[in-house]
Amino acid sequence: MKISLYLLSVLILLPVSLQDPSPEVKKPTRAHAELTNHGFPIGLLPLSVNDYFLNQTSGDFSLFLNGACKITLPPDNYIATYSNKVTGRISQGKIAELQGIRVRAFFKSWSITGIRSSGDNLVFEVAGITAKYPSKNFDESLDCEGKRSSS
Numbered sequence: 001m002k003i004s005l006y007l008l009s010v011l012i013l014l015p016v017s018l019q020d021p022s023p024e025v026k027k028p029t030r031a032h033a034e035l036t037n038h039g040f041p042i043g044l045l046p047l048s049v050n051d052y053f054l055n056q057t058s059g060d061f062s063l064f065l066n067g068a069c070k071i072t073l074p075p076d077n078y079i080a081t082y083s084n085k086v087t088g089r090i091s092q093g094k095i096a097e098l099q100g101i102r103v104r105a106f107f108k109s110w111s112i113t114g115i116r117s118s119g120d121n122l123v124f125e126v127a128g129i130t131a132k133y134p135s136k137n138f139d140e141s142l143d144c145e146g147k148r149s150s151s
């Protein structure tokens, strides 16, 4: 009786333990949901957000990616580089005091210091000037370029 119970449990548990640990399915996270809640498209962030903190009162947030991350932003194919840690303050339609996102343009790397949502557009503040792009360019959250080792 003991043995057959043992066998039974082995048979039940076996299929589970034999399965490969399924590759981590990347899907939009809570950080992406907060973007949506505040009127921003999820494509402002890469897919791989590891950790995310938001002070609901002040809107101060920190998010941690899985290491630095590079994505190519449509439509002009600017290379955006995300630091491992990105911080800022989010409120409805506005992200201020942004730190940790840079874009490469005109042979230089520029810090994006703020983003505003304005109608169908996003207004990026870069080095004291602003650049406007249709929000729909950011409807999709992209994966970081260059595969990292999975660990």
Ligand SMILES: *[C@@H]1O[C@H](CO)[C@@H](O)[C@H](O)[C@H]1NC(C)=O
Pocket (backbone or CB within 6 Å): 055, 056, 057, 058, 059
């Ligand atoms: C959240 O922000 C409020 C207002 O700035 C501040 O008083 C509070 O201490 C913050 N909470 C945390 C957990 O940092």
